[in-house]
Amino acid sequence: MFKKMWAFLVLIGAASVSAHLQDLSFDRQKVFRVIPQNDEQVEILNFLARIMEVDFWQPDSVTLVRPKMQVDFRVEAEKSFDVEDLLKESGMEYQVLIDNLQAAMDAQFDSKVRTTSHSYEKYNNWDTIAAWTADIAAQNPDLVSRSVIGETYEGRSMYLLKIGKSGQDKKAIFIDCGFHAREWISPAFCQWFVKEVSKLNDEKLFLLFSKQAVETYGKDTVMTNLLDKLDFYVLPVVNIDGYIYTWTNDRMWRKTRSKNAGSICYGTDPNRNFNAGWCTLGASKSPCASTYCGSAPESEKETKALADFIREHLSTIKAYLTIHSYSQLLLFPYSYTYDLPSNYQELNSIASAASKQLASLYNTKYTYGPGAETIYPAAGGSDDWAYNQGIKYSFTFELRDTGRYGFLLPESQIKPTCEETLLAVKYIANYVLEHLY
Amino acid sequence: DIDDVGHKYYLELELEDVLDKDRTVSCTAEVLYQLGSKTSAPDVQVTVQGELRSTEEADQEFYNRIRSLEKELVAENIPDSHGNVPPELEPIHLLAWVASGYVIWQNSSENTKFHLAQVKHVKQVKRSDEDLQFDYVVLLHDMVSQEVLPWQVTLLWHPQRGARVSQCHGPGGT
Numbered sequence: 001m002f003k004k005m006w007a008f009l010v011l012i013g014a015a016s017v018s019a020h021l022q023d024l025s026f027d028r029q030k031v032f033r034v035i036p037q038n039d040e041q042v043e044i045l046n047f048l049a050r051i052m053e054v055d056f057w058q059p060d061s062v063t064l065v066r067p068k069m070q071v072d073f074r075v076e077a078e079k080s081f082d083v084e085d086l087l088k089e090s091g092m093e094y095q096v097l098i099d100n101l102q103a104a105m106d107a108q109f110d111s112k113v114r115t116t117s118h119s120y121e122k123y124n125n126w127d128t129i130a131a132w133t134a135d136i137a138a139q140n141p142d143l144v145s146r147s148v149i150g151e152t153y154e155g156r157s158m159y160l161l162k163i164g165k166s167g168q169d170k171k172a173i174f175i176d177c178g179f180h181a182r183e184w185i186s187p188a189f190c191q192w193f194v195k196e197v198s199k200l201n202d203e204k205l206f207l208l209f210s211k212q213a214v215e216t217y218g219k220d221t222v223m224t225n226l227l228d229k230l231d232f233y234v235l236p237v238v239n240i241d242g243y244i245y246t247w248t249n250d251r252m253w254r255k256t257r258s259k260n261a262g263s264i265c266y267g268t269d270p271n272r273n274f275n276a277g278w279c280t281l282g283a284s285k286s287p288c289a290s291t292y293c294g295s296a297p298e299s300e301k302e303t304k305a306l307a308d309f310i311r312e313h314l315s316t317i318k319a320y321l322t323i324h325s326y327s328q329l330l331l332f333p334y335s336y337t338y339d340l341p342s343n344y345q346e347l348n349s350i351a352s353a354a355s356k357q358l359a360s361l362y363n364t365k366y367t368y369g370p371g372a373e374t375i376y377p378a379a380g381g382s383d384d385w386a387y388n389q390g391i392k393y394s395f396t397f398e399l400r401d402t403g404r405y406g407f408l409l410p411e412s413q414i415k416p417t418c419e420e421t422l423l424a425v426k427y428i429a430n431y432v433l434e435h436l437y
Numbered sequence: 438d439i440d441d442v443g444h445k446y447y448l449e450l451e452l453e454d455v456l457d458k459d460r461t462v463s464c465t466a467e468v469l470y471q472l473g474s475k476t477s478a479p480d481v482q483v484t485v486q487g488e489l490r491s492t493e494e495a496d497q498e499f500y501n502r503i504r505s506l507e508k509e510l511v512a513e514n515i516p517d518s519h520g521n522v523p524p525e526l527e528p529i530h531l532l533a534w535v536a537s538g539y540v541i542w543q544n545s546s547e548n549t550k551f552h553l554a555q556v557k558h559v560k561q562v563k564r565s566d567e568d569l570q571f572d573y574v575v576l577l578h579d580m581v582s583q584e585v586l587p588w589q590v591t592l593l594w595h596p597q598r599g600a601r602v603s604q605c606h607g608p609g610g611t
Contacts, residue, residue: 123519251518252554252576252585269583290583376581403552404455406578410520 026101028077031057034087034094038067041092045071048086052079072097120192121414123184126156126244129236132191133159140198142166143227150305153258154241158305163197164231171436172231173319173429174310174391179270179382181242181253182407183325185399185417190236190323192418193425197232226429233309233317238302239270252407256300260287268294271324272378273303274385277336282378293380303382310386319393319432320386321425326406327375328366329398330355330424333387335371336379343392344370350431351395354424361420364400371396393432397421443472444547454490455531462487470547478543496596499528503561503569510561510571529559529571532600536592537575539602550580557587568593570603 036042042065048054049062056062057072065071075083087094118124118132137146143165148157164170177190237243241257255267265288272283275297279285283293298304310317332347334340341347351368358366367374371381375398387394400409400417409417439445446468454460462485469480503510515530516522522530537553544551558574573590589606 247518251514252578254583284582290585405516405520406552406554408516408518408520408555410516413520 026105028080029074029101030077030080030083030096031072031074031098031101032083032087032094033070033072033097034092035070036065036067036092041090042067044086044090044092045073048083052076074101120188120195120418122411123188123414124191125247126237126240129187129191130157130159133161133236136194136198137161143198144194149235149309151301152239152241153256153301156240158238158240158302159236160309161194161234161236162231163194163234164227167228170229170231170316171318171432172233172313172316173321173432174233174235174313174317174386175321175323175425176235176238176306176382177323178235178237178239178243179322180324181239181246181255182251183399184246184407185325185409185414186323187237187243188414189399189418189421190234192414193232193422194234194236196422197227226426226433230429230433231316232429233313235306238306240302242267254290255292256302258300260292261295263287265292268292268300269380270300270303271322271382272380273298273300274307274380274382276381276384276388277334277379280379281336282376283380291378297380306382307385310389310391314389314391317391318436319395319428320383320391321395321397321428322382323397323399323421325399325409326401326403327398328364328400328402329375329396330358330366330368331371331374331383331396331398332368333370333384333394335375335377335381336384338372338377340370341387347393347395350393350428353431354395354427357427358420358424361423362416364420366424392437393428395428397424439469441472443470445469452485457490460490462489479545481542493596500569500596506561509563511559513556513558515556515559530556532571532592532594533559533573533575535600536571536573536590536602536605537577537588540575540577540588540590540605540607543605544607548581552578552580554578554585568595568598
């Protein structure tokens with residue numbers, strides 16, 4: 001047995017000089033299913049894993065393999081013949097589960113061709129985003145689930161994604177995007193966040209991103225641990241009607257699209273519509289104004305749906321992040337008053353550290369501080385409201401840039417913006433995990 | 438604070454060349470906001486310490502290109518909804534920044550903050566003299582009120598003489 005193994009080793013050694021598992025293509029890669037009967041056969045699998053890159057689909061790692069267990073693993077195209085020879089030689093029960101992984105994937109993706117396909121590096125319209133929420137949940141059933149938290153003024157379903165491995169008594173972080181219709185980079189970030197979080201947990205289901213996945217799997221233990229202990233609620237677009245309006249009518253629209261009684265002007269500013277010092281400062285009582293606070297707090301179906309959800313899950317939501325653009329700011333309460341929150345020092349140091357993390361990637365400079373003095377006083381914001389509900393860690397992000405492109409941030413900046421912001425969000429999530437209350 | 442006059446600010450600035458990120462130039466400025474004056478623009482004095490990069494060649498090229506157009510240039514939505522600017526319109530975009538800068542200056546106080554959000558429309562107007570003329574409709578984003586409002590600005594430009602605003606018109610008036 002061992003003589004054969006040594007010869008095998010030499011063979012593999014020669015081949016692996018040129019090949020490495022970071023090819024983007026899965027052409028002719030095979031997935032094997034084996035059932036090792038005894039310790040000796042388990043040892044053969046250990047040997048394989050030592051001498052070449054073996055991607056274990058089940059169990060997650062070779063160290064978990066036991067006799068009589070069904071084991072699935074993927075190997076590179078060039079190695080698959082040698083692997084098959086070795087399996088035959090060893091007498092181990094095996095079958096080729098997938099003969100050509102690339103072909104199998106192509107078949108899967110072809111069936112999902114849409115007129116506009118989703119891209120994480122482009123701005124996606126609402127229909128595409130809506131379809132994506134269904135897809136991402138279907139692709140990651142153990143990790144991502146989709147629910148509807150309410151309807152917009154124009155009757156559209158507000159989709160919420162819950163991400164996290166199942167567990168008891170898990171706390172959660174709530175992240176929303178797309179409050180203001182024209183801030184397109186915001187929903188783009190929520191989509192990116194969901195992708196990153198799902199990918200890192202279970203990279204085998206995201207083979208399309210294999211280059212990055214293989215590089216990061218196991219290295220990003222931070223994210224993997226986060227998902228074990230925390231759930232993330234992600235609302236990719238709060239103001240769906242407004243977002244659609246920026247695609248079809250007016251790229252600079254900000255508010256919702258609700259009709260205002262007795263006025264020809266439409267819409268309420270959703271981030272002036274919460275019950276936090278409502279309509280006292282930095283908001284307008286005129287329906288035609290961009291910062292119109294609405295006829296009453298939570299007058300908008302969208303804000304009411306969000307607030308209802310948070311109220312219903314108050315015991316589990318430990319942090320609230322709301323994503324906007326532009327200005328490159330990281331804000332925390334309060335905006336409706338110049339008074340400081342009771343844990344101001346703590347929030348300030350979190351913001352400081354998170355901003356540093358963000359800047360570490362591309363040197364993008366963020367300013368941080370309490371809303372009123374850092375940007376401007378403005379009442380009725382969701383961050384202040386969430387904070388007053390008892391969610392101690394409440395932040396507003398204003399993403400890139402500082403005015404050169406403003407709302408019209410080029411698509412080429414989506415990836416870097418999302419990557420750097422993710423660092424800050426991860427930092428905050430980790431901090432929250434270490435300071436649960 | 439200057440009694441009976443207004444508020445004066447002394448600034449040290451670093452200018453970054455948008456087209457050449459590694460290039461910076463220092464400058465100092467004095468800005469005087471006059472007391473109680475809602476209608477006059479702040480006084481600004483700027484001193485540039487160092488040299489601004491020469492753009493003579495590119496300027497001349499652009500000038501010649503526009504002058505030789507058979508039909509007057511017309512364009513809209515710069516950048517487009519997705520943040521794109523076609524390369525040949527980049528100089529038009531940059532001139533729009535100049536034009537907006539003037540409008541913003543004329544409408545600034547200590548409590549305002551404006552940015553150019555988008556060039557909604559631009560039309561070249563052929564002239565009998567040597568200047569290029571561009572009639573712009575620019576959208577300015579007012580950070581305080583969050584309004585994005587159109588302003589009409591006419592910009593004259595010449596490679597040696599530089600840029601001048603000859604007219605500007607705000608939403609519903611001046």
